[in-house]
Every structure is written in C-alpha cells, then in structure tokens.
Amino acid sequence: MSDVNRRVLPGFGLSLGYASFYMGLLVMLPLLAIVLKSSTLGWEQFANAVWTPRARAAYGLTLGAAFFAAVINVPFGVLIAWVLVRCPFPGRRLFDAIIDLPFALPTAVAGLVYSSLYVPNGWLGRYLVPLGIQGAYSRLAIVLVLTFIGLPFIVRTVQPVLADLEAEIEEAAACLGASRLQTFWRVLLPTLLPATVTGFALAFARGIGEYGSVVFVSGNMPFKTEIAPVLIVASLESFKYADAASIALVMLAMSFSLLVAINLLERWTKRHGYV
Amino acid sequence: MATSETAIAVRRAQEDPALVRALLIAIAFAVVGLLVIVPMVNVFYQAFSQGPGAYWNALAGDADTLSAIWLTLKVAPTAVVLNVVFGLAAAWAVARFRFRGRALFTSLIDLPFAVSPVVAGLALMLIFGLQGWLGAWLREEGIKIVFATPGLILATAFVTFPFVARELLPVMEAIGADEEIAGVSLGARGWQIFRSITLPNIKWGLLYGVILCNARAMGEFGAVYVVSGHIAGQTDTLPLRVEKLFQEYNTVGSFAAASLLSSLALVTLAIKTTLEWKTRRDLASRAREAAGEAVAATALQSATPTTAQSPVAAPDTAAAPADAQPTLRLVQRDNASDAGGAPHRQEGAEVGISIRNVSKRFGDFTALDNVSIDVPHGALVALLGPSGSGKTTLLRIIAGLEAADQGSIHYEDVDTTKRSPRDRNVGFVFQHYALFRHMTVFDNVAFPLRVRKWKRAEIEHRVHELLRLIQLDNLGKQVPGQLSGGQRQRVALARALAASPKVLLLDEPFGALDAKVRAELRQWLRRLHDEIHVTSVFVTHDQEEAFEVSDRIVVMNHGHVEQIGTPEEVFEHPANGFVMDFLGNVNVFHGRVEGGRAVVGGLDLAYPEYPHHEAKPATVYVRPHELEIDRYAAGPSSLRAEVLRVNPAGAAVKVELMVRDFGVPLNVVLAPERYGQLQIRAGDDVYVFPKRVRVFVQDYSI
Numbered sequence: 001m002s003d004v005n006r007r008v009l010p011g012f013g014l015s016l017g018y019a020s021f022y023m024g025l026l027v028m029l030p031l032l033a034i035v036l037k038s039s040t041l042g043w044e045q046f047a048n049a050v051w052t053p054r055a056r057a058a059y060g061l062t063l064g065a066a067f068f069a070a071v072i073n074v075p076f077g078v079l080i081a082w083v084l085v086r087c088p089f090p091g092r093r094l095f096d097a098i099i100d101l102p103f104a105l106p107t108a109v110a111g112l113v114y115s116s117l118y119v120p121n122g123w124l125g126r127y128l129v130p131l132g133i134q135g136a137y138s139r140l141a142i143v144l145v146l147t148f149i150g151l152p153f154i155v156r157t158v159q160p161v162l163a164d165l166e167a168e169i170e171e172a173a174a175c176l177g178a179s180r181l182q183t184f185w186r187v188l189l190p191t192l193l194p195a196t197v198t199g200f201a202l203a204f205a206r207g208i209g210e211y212g213s214v215v216f217v218s219g220n221m222p223f224k225t226e227i228a229p230v231l232i233v234a235s236l237e238s239f240k241y242a243d244a245a246s247i248a249l250v251m252l253a254m255s256f257s258l259l260v261a262i263n264l265l266e267r268w269t270k271r272h273g274y275v
Numbered sequence: 276m277a278t279s280e281t282a283i284a285v286r287r288a289q290e291d292p293a294l295v296r297a298l299l300i301a302i303a304f305a306v307v308g309l310l311v312i313v314p315m316v317n318v319f320y321q322a323f324s325q326g327p328g329a330y331w332n333a334l335a336g337d338a339d340t341l342s343a344i345w346l347t348l349k350v351a352p353t354a355v356v357l358n359v360v361f362g363l364a365a366a367w368a369v370a371r372f373r374f375r376g377r378a379l380f381t382s383l384i385d386l387p388f389a390v391s392p393v394v395a396g397l398a399l400m401l402i403f404g405l406q407g408w409l410g411a412w413l414r415e416e417g418i419k420i421v422f423a424t425p426g427l428i429l430a431t432a433f434v435t436f437p438f439v440a441r442e443l444l445p446v447m448e449a450i451g452a453d454e455e456i457a458g459v460s461l462g463a464r465g466w467q468i469f470r471s472i473t474l475p476n477i478k479w480g481l482l483y484g485v486i487l488c489n490a491r492a493m494g495e496f497g498a499v500y501v502v503s504g505h506i507a508g509q510t511d512t513l514p515l516r517v518e519k520l521f522q523e524y525n526t527v528g529s530f531a532a533a534s535l536l537s538s539l540a541l542v543t544l545a546i547k548t549t550l551e552w553k554t555r556r557d558l559a560s561r562a563r564e565a566a567g568e569a570v571a572a573t574a575l576q577s578a579t580p581t582t583a584q585s586p587v588a589a590p591d592t593a594a595a596p597a598d599a600q601p602t603l604r605l606v607q608r609d610n611a612s613d614a615g616g617a618p619h620r621q622e623g624a625e626v627g628i629s630i631r632n633v634s635k636r637f638g639d640f641t642a643l644d645n646v647s648i649d650v651p652h653g654a655l656v657a658l659l660g661p662s663g664s665g666k667t668t669l670l671r672i673i674a675g676l677e678a679a680d681q682g683s684i685h686y687e688d689v690d691t692t693k694r695s696p697r698d699r700n701v702g703f704v705f706q707h708y709a710l711f712r713h714m715t716v717f718d719n720v721a722f723p724l725r726v727r728k729w730k731r732a733e734i735e736h737r738v739h740e741l742l743r744l745i746q747l748d749n750l751g752k753q754v755p756g757q758l759s760g761g762q763r764q765r766v767a768l769a770r771a772l773a774a775s776p777k778v779l780l781l782d783e784p785f786g787a788l789d790a791k792v793r794a795e796l797r798q799w800l801r802r803l804h805d806e807i808h809v810t811s812v813f814v815t816h817d818q819e820e821a822f823e824v825s826d827r828i829v830v831m832n833h834g835h836v837e838q839i840g841t842p843e844e845v846f847e848h849p850a851n852g853f854v855m856d857f858l859g860n861v862n863v864f865h866g867r868v869e870g871g872r873a874v875v876g877g878l879d880l881a882y883p884e885y886p887h888h889e890a891k892p893a894t895v896y897v898r899p900h901e902l903e904i905d906r907y908a909a910g911p912s913s914l915r916a917e918v919l920r921v922n923p924a925g926a927a928v929k930v931e932l933m934v935r936d937f938g939v940p941l942n943v944v945l946a947p948e949r950y951g952q953l954q955i956r957a958g959d960d961v962y963v964f965p966k967r968v969r970v971f972v973q974d975y976s977i
Contacts, residue, residue: 008456008459008675008676008695008696009371009372009452009455009456009459009468010459010464010465010468011367011465011469012368012371012372012374014364015363015364015365015367015368016364016368016372016374016380018360018361018364019361019364019365019368019380019440020380022357022360022361022364023361023365023383023384023436026429026432026433026436027383027386027387027433027436028383029402030395030398030399030401030402030433031386031390031398033398033401033402033407033408034394034397034398034401037401076302076306079299079302079303079306080303080306080307082299083299083300083303084303086291086296087291087296087299087300089300093548095303095304095307096548097544097545097547097548098307098311098312098544099307099311100544100547101311101315101540101541101544102311103487103490103491104487104490104491104494104539104540104541104543104544104547105315105494105536105537105540106493106494106495106496106513106514106517106533106536106539106540107494107496107497107514108494108496108514108515108517108518108533108536109318109494109514109517109533109536109537109540110314112318112517112518112521112529112530112533113314113315113317113318113321113530113533114314115521116317116321116526116530117313117314117317123313123317124309124313147310148310148311148314151307151310151311180291180292202388205388205389206388208391209389209390209391209392209393209394209497210391210497211391211392211393211496211497211500212392212496212497212500212514215518216518216521228391229391229392229393229394229497232391232393232394232397233393233500233501236397236400236501239406241400241401241404241406244397245397245401248391248393248394248397248398251391251394252390252394255389255390255391256389258389259382259385259386259388259389260382263382
C-alpha cells in the first residue's frame with residue numbers, strides 16, 4: 001500500500017500540507033507560546049511560580065481527584081461494557097446511547113447540576129449530608145463530577161474489544177474444564193486489560209485537564225478544593241501571565257507524558273495482537 | 276451438578292446465568308442512573324421548577340441570554356467548518372498514504388485531547404492578548420481577537436480540533452483505497468475521486484464527526500472562559516452565561532440555559548446513535564463480503580491443486596498397445612534456460628505490451644528480477660505462478676499502479692513507463708472487484724465515461740451495449756450489494772472495458788468465486804475475448820485456469836520468468852523442473868546422470884545428452900498418465916510394483932503404486948478402457964514403465 005498510493009492517488013502534498021499548516025498555526029504555535037513565555041522567567045522565578053505550596057496542593061488535588069475518578073470508573077466501566085455486549089435487555093440501544101452523554105453534555109451543565117444535587121437540600125444531598133457525606137463544594141465533589149466525565153472513556157474502549165472477542169475463546173476454556181468465573185478471571189480479564197488500561201489513561205488525562213464542571217462544584221478554596229486549571233485562571237486574572245504559563249507548562253508536561261503513555265500502550269497492544 | 280453446569284457452559288459459553296445477568300444489569304442501571312440519568316432529569320426539573328412561564332421568561336425575557344444563544348450559534352459552526360476542512364485533509368493524508376513522521380502526525384492530532392482547555396485559552400492569550408506577541412500590533416490595526424468573537428472561534432476550534440479527523444480516520448482506513456484506486460484506473464481525476472467516491476463512502480462517518488464536534492464546540496467552557504473577557508451581551512457564549520447566572524444565584528435562569536444545552540446534547544446523541552449504526556452497518560456489510568469471498572477462495576485453494584487435470588493433459592488413451600515396446604522420449608532442458616533474458620517475440624505478431632527488463636524490490640525482497648515479456652497484440656496472456664512469484668506486482672506495474680525500479684513498459688511501442696494509470700488507458704479488473712458500492716451497476720459502468728466527459732446519450736448507449744455484453748442489461752438499476760459474486764465480477768469487467776482501453780488487466784479475476792461460477796466465467800471470458808480482441812493479461816495461480824483461458828502462458832517463480840509459451844508448449848515441453856512440477860501432478864525421482872546414461876533407482880535410461888563421465892545429480896519427472904502398467908515385464912525399464920490403492924472414480928482411473936526395489940510411491944493415471952483390461956486390485960503385483968520421462972540436470976548447460 002505504501003508508495004503505491006502516493007503514486008496513484010492524488011492530493012498527498014495538498015492534504016498533508018494543509019493539515020500540517022492548520023495544526024501548526026492553531027495548536028502548535030500557541031503551545032510554543034506557553035513554553036516561550038514561561039522561559040522568560042529565570043529558573044528560580046520559574047520554580048517559585050510553579051512550586052509554591054498553593055500550587056503543590058493544586059497539583060496534588062488535580063492528579064489525585066482525576067486518578068480516583070478514573071479508578072472508580074474502571075470496575076463500573078468494564079461492568080457496563082459487559083452488560084452492553086453480553087446481557088440483552090429491552091432498551092439496550094437507548095442505554096448504550098446514554099453512556100455517551102458525558103461526552104456530549106457541556107461540562108458547565110454537568111457542573112451546574114452536580115452542584116445542585118449534592119447540596120443539603122438537593123435531591124441526593126438531603127440523604128447524604130445527614131450521613132456526613134459532603135458531595136458539593138468538597139474534594140469528593142470534584143471526584144464525583146470527574147467520575148461522570150470519565151465514564152464513557154472506559155466503556156467505549158472496552159466495549160468493542162469485548163464485542164470482537166471470539167466465542168471460541170470462551171468455548172475452548174469451557175471445554176478445557178474452566179468454570180465461568182475461572183474463564184472470566186484467567187481468559188477474559190487479561191484480554192480486556194489493555195483496553196481497560198487505555199480507557200483508564202484517557203479518563204485520567206481528561207480529568208486532569210477538566211475545568212468547566214469542577215469550577216462549579218469545588219468551591220475553589222486555595223489549598224483545599226482549588227485545582228491547577230483554576231490556579232492558572234487566577235494567575236491570569238491578576239495579570240501574572242508568566243506565572244500562568246509556567247503552571248500551564250507543568251500541566252502540559254503531565255498531559256504529554258500521559259498521551260505518550262497511551263500511545264505506547266496502544267502500540268504495544270496492537271503488536272501483541274489484542275485489537 | 277458440576278457436570279450439568281459444564282454442559283451449559285459448553286453449549287453457550289458466552290452466556291452468563293440469568294441471575295448473574297440480572298444483577299449485572301441492575302448494577303449498570305444504578306451506576307448510570309446515579310451518574311447520568313438523575314442529573315439529566317434534575318436539569319429539566321430545576322429549569323421548570325417555577326413553572327413554564329418562568330422558564331420562558333428566563334430565556335426569552337433575558338437579553339443577555341438571547342445574545343449568548345446567538346453567539347454560540349455563530350461561534351460553534353464556524354469552528355466546526357474549520358475543523359471539517361482540516362479533518363478531511365488530515366484523514367486523507369493519514370489513511371491513504373505512508374510517510375515519514377506519520378505516527379507522530381497522528382498523535383499530534385490527539386494533542387488537544389490532552390491539553391486542558393484552560394491551557395489552550397491561556398496560549399491564545401499569550402499570542403493575541405493585550406500583552407501577547409501580537410497584542411500591540413493588533414491594537415494598532417484595530418483588530419480584536421481576544422475578548423471578541425474571533426478569539427472565541429479560535430479557542431473553540433483548538434479544543435474541538437481532533438474530533439472530525441478522529442472520526443474519519445478509522446472509517447477511511449476500514450473502507451480502504453480499493454475503490455479510489457479503481458477510480459484512478461478508470462480515468463478519474465483528484466477532485467472527481469474525492470467527490471464521487473470518497474465522500475459518498477464516508478458521509479455517515481463525516482456527519483457523525485460533525486455532530487460530535489458541534490456538540491463539543493457549543494458546550495466548550497474552559498478555553499472560551501479564558502479568552503472571552505465576560506462582556507455581558509457580547510462575548511458570553513451560552514455555557515459562560517450559565518456560569519454567570521449561577522454566580523448570580525439565578526437558579527431558574529442558569530438551569531433554563533443549561534436545559535437548552537442539555538437538549539442539544541440529547542439530540543446529538545440521538546443523531547450520533549443513528550449515524551453510528553449506519554456506519555457500522557456499512558462497514559459490517561463490507562467486512563461480511565470480504566470474509567465470504569475469503570472463505571470461498573480458501574475452500575477453492577484447498578480443493579483444486581492436486582486433483583487438477585489440465586485439458587491438454589488428458590490421458591493418451593490411444594497410446595501403448597500391450598505388446599509395443601515403450602519408446603522413451605527424453606526431453607532435456609537445463610535449468611538456466613533462456614528465461615527472463617531476451618524478449619520472447621512471437622514471429623509475425625504485432626506487440627501489444629512490451630515489458631523490458633523490469634525489476635522491482637520491496638525492501639530486501641526482490642519481487643521482480645529483470646523480467647522481459649512481449650504480449651502479442653490482441654492476445655490473452657496468463658501470468659501463472661505460485662504466490663510470491665511476482666505476478667501481481669508485474670500486473671500492477673503494467674497498469675502503472677506500481678512503479679518499476681528499473682526497466683520500461685511499452686504499449687504498442689509507446690513508452691508508458693512514466694505515465695500515470697489514468698493516462699495509460701488501461702482497464703483493470705481487481706480481485707475483489709472494487710465496485711463503487713454507493714453507485715448502481717449502470718453508474719459504475721458509466722463512471723469512466725462520465726469522468727471523460729462523454730455526452731449523456733453516448734454514455735447511455737455505451738453502457739447498455741456493455742451491459743448486454745455481460746448479459747446484465749436488466750440489472751442496471753441494482754447496487755453491487757444486491758448482485759452475486761459472478762455478476763459483480765462481470766460488472767467490474769464491463770466497467771474496465773467501458774472506455775475502450777488499449778489493454779485489459781485482470782488480477783486473479785476469478786479468485787473470489789466459487790468453483791462452478793468460476794468455471795462458467797472462465798469460458799465466458801474466453802468467448803468475450805474472442806469477440807473483442809483487446810490485448811489482455813491476467814494473473815492466476817491456478818494452472819487449470821491459465822490453460823483453459825489463455826493463448827499464451829508466462830510461468831513465473833521468485834520474480835523470474837521460467838517459461839513463456841502456448842499452453843501446449845509449456846505443458847508438453849516444460850523448460851525446467853519447476854515448470855514441470857508446477858503444472859499438474861508429476862512423479863519426481865532424484866538420481867544422477869553419467870556417461871550418457873541416467874540412473875534413477877532401478878531405472879537405467881539412455882541419456883546421450885550428457886556424455887561426460889563426471890556424475891551429476893539429476894531429477895527425473897514422469898507425469899501420471901505417462902506411466903504404463905502391465906501384468907508382465909515389458910523390457911529392461913519395467914519396474915516391479917505393488918498396487919496400494921485404486922480410485923476408479925472420475926474420467927480417469929488413479930492408481931497408487933509402491934515400487935518394490937527402491938521403495939518409491941508412484942501415481943499413475945490409466946484410461947478406463949486400459950483399467951478394464953488389466954482388472955488390477957490393491958495388493959496386486961504389476962510392472963510399471965514410463966512411456967515418457969523428462970530429465971533435468973542440475974546446474975548443467977550445454
């Protein structure tokens with residue numbers, strides 16, 4: 001397929017050229033601006049900007065909340081994918097469609113409604129708050145809304161792998177004497193693992209960068225419920241551009257390493273014939 | 276108990292017990308209900324909590340909310356259009372071409388997924404903001420980017436940038452380039468291919484990408500929040516307006532605005548589900564067709580090889596009366612024959628295609644090594660060889676779908692080596708047809724004429740003429756999915772012939788069909804060719820097919836031409852052991868030649884072609900029908916053998932023997948009459964002698 005197509009099909013130069021140009025202008029150039037802006041600070045100033053106690057608390061919260069939300073999503077995501085593929089019930093197509101709602105719903109709406117559900121007189125808060133569970137304006141609130149945001153990532157990465165799984169695999173396991181549970185633990189789960197990890201990483205990455213929903217539910221208290229993107233906005237609003245850029249650079253570094261990890265994982269997965 | 280469970284597990288290994296299933300469904304509903312459905316319902320509940328009048332007032336009675344709606348309707352579609360153009364270009368480049376840095380390019384498309392929207396907004400501020408790189412210059416020029424609509428568009432485009440490309444890429448990769456390449460070979464140009472082949476094929480995927488991109492664009496918050504400046508009534512999009520109302524403790528107002536965005540999300544999901552279903556159905560039917568073909572093809576391959584008997588290989592029933600002394604005709608060819616060297620010109624015939632010294636390498640693999648062939652004008656030539664012999668590569672080079680590393684291709688003495696397939700005017704029939712699935716049979720056949728700007732009436736006339744030729748005149752309005760494999764192949768042929776090509780090229784044209792259809796189509800192709808006489812080359816690995824259809828056969832192996840000749844020539848006078856071996860059943864013996872004799876096991880044959888005293892290893896080939904069986908020894912070359920098995924089914928009787936003296940199994944084919952005379956059974960002792968053998972001395976040339 002390689003050089004054949006370039007010889008036969010038209011438009012290689014035009015399409016790649018335009019796509020690269022657009023991507024360079026719209027995405028690469030602005031990101032470069034962040035790197036350059038933060039480099040106007042000296043090393044010490046940079047360290048002072050990105051490593052204040054307040055910033056450290058914000059990184060910790062951002063990573064921690066995104067991580068916990070993604071972890072919560074792993075068992076539920078796999079379970080929902082399983083139900084969608086293996087357990088026929090009336091209205092399954094509708095159920096399947098609803099899973100994508102967190103993709104399609106504006107994050108501001110998610111934040112708005114999550115903040116109203118868990119307040120003391122909210123639909124869920126009126127039962128939870130008396131038990132001491134603060135689901136709004138707390139760290140738990142951030143985890144909850146990030147769980148909502150991340151749910152489709154794991155379902156949608158695991159679901160196709162599960163659907164493409166050949167019946168022969170399980171039939172063979174059954175013929176070889178494995179019980180249903182053994183088949184699940186020893187055969188199915190290992191097969192689904194790469195997709196699950198990819199979905200986890202995607203949900204995690206999305207959670208780290210999430211802003212719209214979190215500002216509504218967290219209360220944005222420094223050291224307590226302030227996430228890194230909120231800190232960037234705060235720096236920006238006090239016209240500390242270089243500080244904002246430096247914190248953004250730290251966030252970029254985190255996201256990039258995740259992106260690279262996801263890519264490596266997918267390549268590894270393909271090489272080992274999972275997909 | 277345990278056994279019955281196992282039995283169930285074997286019968287339906289993928290099905291969980293009903294109780295487990297119910298539990299799983301219940302948990303799934305609980306999770307999705309709590310996380311997704313309850314919040315969704317709550318949005319509308321809160322929006323209408325003060326009654327529909329308050330809801331209406333919150334939306335229509337609030338000028339800032341109204342302007343936010345309009346701004347969103349302006350910003351999001353603009354960003355989507357920008358990203359659609361990008362997505363099409365990027366998907367075309369990545370899905371259709373291989374280039375250095377392709378993997379990097381693909382990962383860069385995903386970049387905005389990993390960048391926090393706030394960071395994206397900040398980046399735009401650093402460039403276009405008042406203190407940004409271009410800030411001072413922009414202010415002088417009076418251009419407002421940030422705190423104005425252009426900034427909102429840029430921020431939205433940045434964040435939603437991957438969506439269209441990400442949706443299109445897998446769809447385009449799954450569809451493959453076959454139809455587009457077919458379009459090129461039929462004479463379509465760049466834009467025509469995109470508009471009439473690619474776009475109809477990806478339309479659902481594209482629409483899906485657009486819908487998703489639009490939903491995210493309308494809901495974008497973080498990046499827009501940073502660059503908007505929050506000027507009420509001017510730079511607040513709907514999500515920003517939701518936030519502002521929320522900060523103002525205007526519950527009904529914020530939830531009413533949110534309900535609009537939620538409805539948008541729900542509509543998006545409904546459309547998305549429908550489109551996804553359509554895309555999946557399209558791709559699934561493609562996959563099903565491909566799989567069905569593959570199954571048919573493998574079934575054929577496993578059925579054909581050993582039992583195949585070529586037409587010219589019919590047992591010589593008149594030969595060998597019982598008392599006649601067998602005459603041994605020794606045919607000797609050395610392995611380093613004239614294969615691949617000088618062009619094989621047939622005297623007196625005009626040359627239709629001339630392949631001169633063509634070589635092609637793929638990395639370390641040599642697909643073609645200095646191949647030269649002349650195809651006579653109007654002839655039907657088969658390229659025959661095992662897989663990996665380079666025959667398909669050669670065909671693609673003739674078509675211009677592949678470039679030769681060295682050598683040249685001439686059509687009737689015109690050098691076409693550097694021409695594109697479009698300018699060569701070839702008809703190419705692809706193994707899997709590559710019919711345009713979204714077009715009717717008529718439109719498929721008309722395609723090469725339309726891209727050549729034929730007049731409407733002429734197209735009509737020509738297409739009907741061709742449809743009559745392939746006997747499908749009544750199926751013009753069907754789409755390819757409704758046709759059988761054989762019909763599709765005929766349509767592919769008609770389409771290739773439509774623009775009256777100089778040369779017709781067929782790549783394993785019958786490979787994907789079942790045996791019966793295959794046989795019919797072969798004869799049909801032969802008759803068709805006798806009518807239209809277009810210079811044709813077809814690739815096959817099936818020797819029976821090559822013998823039945825072609826005027827001349829080019830036997831290829833490891834990128835070399837082993838022999839060129841008429842079917843009879845290559846069968847009766849194979850140039851070397853490979854050709855002998857490849858064309859039908861043969862008994863192979865390994866022995867030696869020395870001093871004018873060939874010695875193989877118990878056989879000692881006169882072999883005057885090799886008078887030297889130095890012994891050389893040699894291989895002796897005897898075709899099953901060139902062995903004679905008798906009850907009595909008929910001379911010194913008769914060998915004693917035991918009958919192992921007799922298979923009298925079919926037009927000829929197959930006998931398996933074991934030669935006693937040197938433990939070699941032999942396959943013999945007898946005419947039924949001869950079998951009737953002999954009355955042999957398994958376990959009988961008989962004598963067997965060759966009527967004709969071929970000796971090939973290794974590395975020996977005269």
